[in-house]
Amino acid sequence: MTALWTKLRRDLWQARGQATAIAVVVACAVATSAGSVATARALARSRDLYYARSAMPDLFAEATRVPAAVAGRLAAIPGVAALETRAVGDGRVTWAGGMARVRMISVGPEGGALGRLRLRAGRLPGAGEAAVSESFAAATGLGPGDRISLIANGRQQPVTISAVALSPEYIYAMPPGGLFPDDRRFGLLWMDRPEVEAALDMEGAFDQAVFRLAPGVHPAAVADAVDAVLRPFGGLGAHGRDRLVSHRFLADEMRQLDAMAVVLPGIFLGVAAFLVSVALSRLVASQRMQLGTLRALGYGSAAIGLHYAAYAAAIALAGAALGVGLGHALGAWMSDLYRDFYRFPLLDYRADPGAMAQAAALALGASLLGAAGAVRGAVRLQPAEAMRPPAPATYRPTLLERLAGARALLSLPARMSLRGLARRPLRAALGTLGIASAVAVLVTGAFFDDAVDFMMRLAFQESLRADASVAFSRPVSRAALHELRRLPGVVAAEGSRDEPAVLRRGARSQRVAIGGAEPGARLTAIVGEARRVVPVPDEGLVVSARLAALLGARPGDRVQVELLSGRRASGELPIAATVDDVLGLTATASLDTLRRLARQGDLVTGAQLAVDPAARPSLDGALRNRPAVAAVSWRKDTIQSFRETLARTMLAMATMLVGFAVAIAGGVVYSAVRASFSERSRELATLRVIGFTRVEAWRVLVGEVALQLAAALPLGALLGLGLALLAVRSFESDLFRIPVVVDRSTWLFAVGVTVLATLLASLAALRWIRRLALADALRSGD
Amino acid sequence: MFEARGLEKVYRMGEVDVVALRGVDLDILEGELVVVLGPSGSGKSTLLNVLGGLDAPTAGRVRWRDHDLSRADDRLLTRYRRDHVGFVFQFYNLVPSLTARENVALAAEIARDPMDPAEALALVDLSGRLDHFPSQLSGGEQQRVAIARAVVKRPDVLLCDEPTGALDVATGRLVLSALAGVNRDLGTTALLITHNAAIAAMADRVLHVHDGGIARVVVNQRRAAPEELAW
Incomplete structure (x- = not known):
């Protein structure tokens, strides 16, 4: 069998261009799958570990103001294992160089019993002190020792930052009423309970209760009892983690990663299977004589079947090896992106052998599936039949030519291309579908940019037209607007x-x-x-x-x-x-x-x-000095912060997708042109010998690919829309919905890249034609 | 028509040099029918490749009329093949997706002064099979389509490499008579390569090739008709 393995190695080396093209597509599939699965698992692992170590509550309830004595009744509800009450309220802080909205949260001894704070720097706050959230600290440059001025309930008090901290309830911190994180203008402020009570006029009372439930108890069952207790005190309805913004965002993200781990690799592997099928059937066809010889020498069906299956497997495994490495890097990169977004004590990303093995196994399976037809053909070929040159393939005029007069309009090369495609319609259709899928993936990757632009135009130009939005710290009479109108600018x-x-x-x-x-x-x-x-x-x-x-x-x-x-x-x-x-x-x-x-x-x-834009600095100062003003957000800043957060991750992912799409487009068209070349090298040699120039022969070759390309472009556009729709469905949440908006530039990009890839692959074919050994190609009966 | 002097061709096969032609001197006259006879590996196919502009000699010189083929680049060689040479191979090398007429038209469309493809097919007695695809033709018919494709451009020289190699005797005779007819009626110089000694009788001259050189030249006093040949 050693000889067969040697043959396999040399066959692969000979077809290295095509094998590489297929392996690249496989690598894209494995990388997306392994990378997203590993990242989703890293997020889940980090979250679960953090939740467990910090005693993350199972149930959350807010109310207007609950006397401290009511806590006993809450703790007595069956199923409640632990309870913590808090005073929570909104205010704003100013410091030299900035202003932001804050949420003040009382913190119990040692960081609280439930949803315990984790200090990243400094110490737990004492009197006149506060711990700030890490994302806020990072965005504003504030840290332990810095002094800020807190305004709550219209009163101002100095506060010293004692610590930078994390909370499992705010892994993802959104400003109240906000649609995306805005770390520069919103932060969390944990303070000693008496401090918060005083600031919010909440002495002897609480307005938030968080619960840890006994094992096996469903939050919904306890929520009703909690609601019954809190209703007289303005209870807002107890809810489980599923309605906690931070938890929900994280869950959505993992769901999206899971979807990404299935949909894209599925498409990529489908393309790879097709490419393997084309490459291997061509190989088997060109090795008829060799196959006959092997049979004559006594090699059995199993050995021959294994030989060609191994060819497909080798390509898949090479692609998988590349993909596993790429996927690991991809996962690490995505995790890095998430680190800015989701504040874990530790985002525990590590190589995930399970995810890698699973992706590689899928790639191998897809490749073998693609190889099945060709392997069957090789196994079934009878030795005597194999030793004879193949009978000329059967062709007939296509339907199009049978239309009256149509044939005369078609050049001979055009007839060759049309009849070639018509002879094997399934393969022509799959080839077209392969190129179309490249267009589709390109559209899907690139349209995110358009969609984000569109969302921003809609949200910040057409909906929100105000240059600045002011939030008051408590409801004020409409007459207060007159005062604002009098401010400069x-x-x-x-x-x-x-x-x-x-x-x-x-x-x-x-x-x-x-x-x-x-x-x-x-x-x-x-x-x-x-x-x-x-x-x-x-x-x-x-x-x-x-x-x-x-x-x-x-x-x-x-x-x-x-x-x-x-x-x-x-x-x-x-x-x-x-x-x-x-x-x-x-x-x-x-x-x-x-x-x-x-x-x-x-x-x-x-x-x-x-x-008036020129008046912004003075107006900013004037607003800051009004205790009734809780926050001012400038549209310009909001747009920038949107770009920096949501848009950035989304576009980073989209860019990666575009990278894969370009690789796939290249792989597909290269394989298509290469297969077409191998299949027709004899014809091409004939044309050259008759006196066709290289370019004339090349035109005959690319005709078939050009026809497939022409059919693939509109088909790909349609598929792209469908795929984009599927992608946004999987990204959709209550928090935002990505519209399927595809600008003309994206269509042009998708079509342009595909056409360019085809052109480059076709130009490579010009080189293959130059190297064609004319006399040899024509003398062999093979 | 052809004049070759000191023609040498060395192929580098991996790490071994294979000498295919060693110092061949050769003259072929206009209108001649020449048979090149030799066992396989004797260098006869290489000689045909060089004369047909498919391959360049390693050393020596070959002229066709006033063209130096040994110094021509791909563009000139393509031009030469296109305008002056018709090839016929053992395996017919028809384009399977084109009918007989279309296969012939393929050559006619790029020629300067071609005949009508139907006329070329009539020359090889295939008027009844114009719109058949190769898969619908017998081996002999396919080879005759190949001959029609070679002659449709009214070439100055017809180069045939084992044209009957894949055919039975009766069919082979038909093909040879088609070739002889073209040589006789159109005056096309024809060079016919074979290892089949029986075919030599139909030639004006027979070049015996052995081990990369021309061992001897036999001039036939009378050309036998292909129908008389037997092997």
């Missing part, structure tokens, strides 16, 4: 109102923040994906289409609305319209509608400002 000011609320319809409910806007507002607008502006209704709500679907509601249906702040007023509102917006689950009502619902004076919680 303010061109216009419109009131807005954010009301945390629960929407209910039948058994379904959803927590949202209802945005109140002035009818005819010019600084904010409700804009859907089709860039249609939905006016603020006089009566009722405009909600995200996704929110309506979650509630099972349609325009005209009425929903129960319970406001979660103040007196917790409730009432019924109709759904006036739905809007297919892209960021978050939104609900918008007119300020008057909210006023009627809340049965409260004409209040606003924020303001949207149009500002």
Whole structure:
């Protein structure tokens, strides 16, 4: 058998170009699969370890103000194993050079019993001190020893930073009402309980309770009992980890990674299997004589079958080896990206032999599947038959040529190409599909850029038109807007109102923040994906289409609305319209509608400002000096921070995908041209001998590939749209929805890369034609 | 027509040099039918390759009319093959996806003054098989299509490498008579390579090739008709 292995080695070496092209496609599949699985596992492992070590709560409940004595009743609920109560509230901090919103959280002795703080630097805060979240510290440069000024409830107090810390409840920290992390302008501030109580007027009370449940107890069962206890105190509805933003974001990320580990490698391996099938059938066809000789020498079916299967396996394993290495690097790279996003004490990424082995096994399986047909052919070939040159393949005029007069219009090379494709329609179709899949993957990788651009245009140009948004630390009278309008640089000011609320319809409910806007507002607008502006209704709500679907509601249906702040007023509102917006689950009502619902004076919680750009620095200072102002966010900063966070990871992944797509496009077209060349080298030699120049012979060769390319481009565009849709479905969450928007430049890019790859592979064919040993090709009967 | 002097061809096969031609001197006249006879490995195919512009000699000089083939580049050799040479091989090398007429048209379309493909096929007695694909033709028919494809451009020289090698005797005679007909009727110089000594009788001259050189030259006083040959 040694001789056969030697033959295998030399066959592979001879076909190294094509083998490499296939191996690269396999490597892309293995890398994506192994890389994403390993990363998802690293995230899960790091999260689980962190949750376990920090006693992550199972259940969370917020209320307006609960007397400390009620804690005993909560702890007595069956199924509750441990309880911690906290005082939590929002405020803002300023320091030399900055201002940010903060969430103050009381911290128990030794970092708390549940959801324990982990210190990265410094020591637990004492009187007049606070620990800040690591992401905030990293973004602002603040650290232990720095002094900041805290403003809460309209009062200002100096605070010294004592520590930089992490919490398992805020692995991913989003500002309240925000849609993505904004570490420079939002941070967490852990302080001693009495400090927070004093700042929030919460002495002898708490407004958050977190629970650890006894093993096997379902959070939903306990939640109802907790809600019953907290209802009189403004309980907002207890919920499990699944509704904790940090947990949910992380879970979504892992789900996306899992989807990525299946969908993309599936496509890549399908392409690889096809390429193996083409390459191997060509090899078997060209080795008929050798096969006959081997048979005559006494090699059995098993040995011959194994020989060709090993050819496919060798390519798959080489690709897998490359892919495993690439996948490890890819996983490490993705984990690095995540480190900025998800704050674990340790993101434990390591090589994952299980994921690697699984991906390699899949690659091997796909490759062998692709080889099956050719191997069967080799095994079935009878020795006597194999020793004769093959009978000329049977061709017939194609349907197209049989149309009256059509044949005369087709050149001889065109007829050769058409008949070649028509003789083996399945293979032609698969080849076309292979090139089309390259186009599709290119579109899928590249459209993210367009989608993010589109989201940003929609969110920050068409919806949010204000230069600056001001959030007040407590609801203020609408008259306060007059004051803002008088500030230097303010061109216009419109009131807005954010009301945390629960929407209910039948058994379904959803927590949202209802945005109140002035009818005819010019600084904010409700804009859907089709860039249609939905006016603020006089009566009722405009909600995200996704929110309506979650509630099972349609325009005209009425929903129960319970406001979660103040007196917790409730009432019924109709759904006036739905809007297919892209960021978050939104609900918008007119300020008057909210006023009627809340049965409260004409209040606003924020303001949207149009500002003369030159006046920004002075206006910033003026706003900062107003205790009623909790936060100011500038649109410019928001856009930048969006680019730095969501957009950056998403685009990094997309760039990687584009890299793979380019490799696959190259692999597919190279293989297609190479197979076509091997199959027709005899024909090409004939043409050359007759007197065709190299370029004339080359044109005959590329005709077939060009026809497939022409068919593949529109098909690939369609597949690309489908694949993009599939990709965004797997990325979709309550927090954002990526629209399938493909700009013309992306179409051009996908088509351009594929055509260019085909052109380059075709140019390589010109070199193969030059090297064609004319006389030898024609004399052999093989 | 051809004039070769001191023609040498050495192939480097891995680490061994194989001498295929060693110092061949040769003259072929216009309109002649020459048979090159020799056992396999004697260098006859190499000689045909060099004369046909498929290969360049390692040393020596070969002229066709006033062209120096030994110094020509690929472009000139392609031009030479295209305009002046018709090839016929043992394995017919038809394009399987083209009909008989289309295979012949392939050569006609790039020639300067071709005949009608149907006319060329009539010369080899295939008028009835114009629209058949190679898979629908017998071996002899396929070879005659190959001859028609070689002559359709009205070549100055026809180079045939074992044209009957894959055929039975009766079919071989048909093919040879087609070749002889072209030589006779169109005046095309023909060079016919074979290891089959019986074929030598139809030639004007027979070159016996042995071990890379021309061992002897026999001039036939009378050319036998292909129908008379037997092997």
